[in-house]
Amino acid sequence: MGHGRTRAIAFVALLGLGLTGCAGAAGDRGPITAPPSDEAVLTGELTVYAAASLHGAFDELAAQFERRHPSLDVQPITYDGSSTLATQIVEGAPADVFASADEKNMRTVVDAGLASEPELFASNTLVLIVPAGDPGGVTGLGDLADPALTVVLCAAAVPCGAASTTLLANAGVTASVDSYEQNVTAVLTKVAAGEADAGLVYVTDAATTDEVESIAVEGAGAAVNRYPIVALDGSANADAAAAFVAFVRGDEGRKVLASFGFGAP
Structure with a gap:
């Protein structure tokens, strides 16, 4: 084999190693998925x-x-x-x-x-939540009427509040509410921190933390958002x-x- 052909093979080998190294570097940043060929390029x-x-x-x-x-x-x-x-x-x-x-x-x-x-x-549907360990001894929706408990709900203007109003009305429960929050995350945060004994949030929110326990509520299916x-x-x-x-x-x-x-x- 001539020296020229040997040098050519060596160059191709080095080029392959270089491409492999580049692929490894891209992999370190996580995979980049190109859009399907029938999609427009978005910028x-x-x-x-x-x-x-x-x-x-x-x-x-x-x-x-x-x-x-x-x-x-x-x-x-x-x-x-x-x-x-x-x-x-x-x-x-x-x-x-x-x-x-x-x-x-x-x-x-x-x-x-x-x-x-x-x-x-x-x-999405609602679920009753309490702090881990349930220090207030809450067992169901009816307990939200107890003035001795600290209860937080979403404000009526936001979807979780409207759904909570429907759920409580259907159950014939008049909740003793200590504060109304402007979004469901605020309700979850207060209960998780132990600042409230109970609250109503979406099932999906309750699943995001181990700092609350969920209590299924009968009739939640009638207040679906x-x-x-x-x-x-x-x-x-x-x-x-x-x-x-x-x-x-x-x-x-x-x-x-x-x-x-x-x-x-």
């Missing part, structure tokens, strides 16, 4: 406003969506009570996508002419907004939502 930024109860699931969905579209930057998602988010959007907050925990607050945005075709993508999502008409990145909505409602999105305890819409 720019995407701003999502989502109900507080969607926090864990939407963080995961956003991460997967970014891996699918590596040229797109999904901004840190804004989470809060759906009524608060709807108000902010109507007042001009620069959101591209809005995911609400109920249809009523989505209607606020639609009626303001900012969205036209929201679609349902998930559902259904979650709509929409790409806002004034989105600065309409293609990315529409693609994210489709992703959330698609097979991959449903799998993520189900893994966090959400039901089908």
